[in-house]
Amino acid sequence: MQYLACLRVVGMGVALCAGMAAPAWAQQGIYTCVDGKGRRITADRPIPECIDREQAEMSSGGLVVRKIGPSLTAQERALEETKAAKAQEERNRQVEERKRERVLLARYPDKASHDKERALALAQLDDVIAAANRHSSDLATQRKAIDQELEFYKNDPSRIPPKLKRQVEENTQQAEGQRRFVTNQEAEKKRVNARFDDELMKLKALWAQLASPSGAATTAATTAATAAASGPVTQKR
Secondary structure, eight states, X not given: OEEEEEEEETTTTEEEEEEEEOOHHHHSOEEEEEOTTSOEEEESSOOGGGTTXXXXXXXXXXXXXXXXXXXXXXXXXXXXXXXXXXXXXXXXXXXXXXXXXXXXXXXXXXXXXXXXXXXXXXXXXXXXXXHHHHHHXXXXXXHHHHHHHHGGGSSOGGGOOHHHHHHHXXXXXXXXXXXXXXXXXXXXXXXXXXXHHHHHHHHHHHHHHHHSHHHHHHHHHHHHHHHHHHOOOOOOO
């Protein structure tokens, strides 16, 4: 906006006009707010008295240019950042959960496939346990032979040869190791069964969703959205 100023030279009958810029106050925004005491305050810069509340910046024509939210303290900013981080963490968790569900459904499209893999996993552990038990049986047979040799020295154990003593010690350690190993494998079978039980609970819910028309549509939409957000998924066996 410019103001046109004209300078008339009376004696010569000539009018000189020059364009002049509007004064600085006419170009600046106007800030207004109501402070904590209910007073309406207006200024040509952000108002310190309203730092804790919303302010409006207005043009010289009286139109609202923008609204400025309350400024946060350092503690308030930290709380907001923590809240935002937790919200993002929850979104990431949900995306990961959808990915795991997609992988689970791809791996086990029905209960038969899940039962088959459970049986295979348990059979492998049973094979390992059987092999360990055979080794334990061999050690027990070996120990009988050692004990028969020890019979010659039962009246005077101090005469037991060092080699025989080492055989007794090694047999005892190996037999104990095999017992611990079998115990751990039995515990592993329980963990495997628990894992498959937990998967089966989730899969039953997912299979039920897929069986219903609305659930299938929702699952497809969720799968597409998750895939777009997380990228391709590598299936692991």
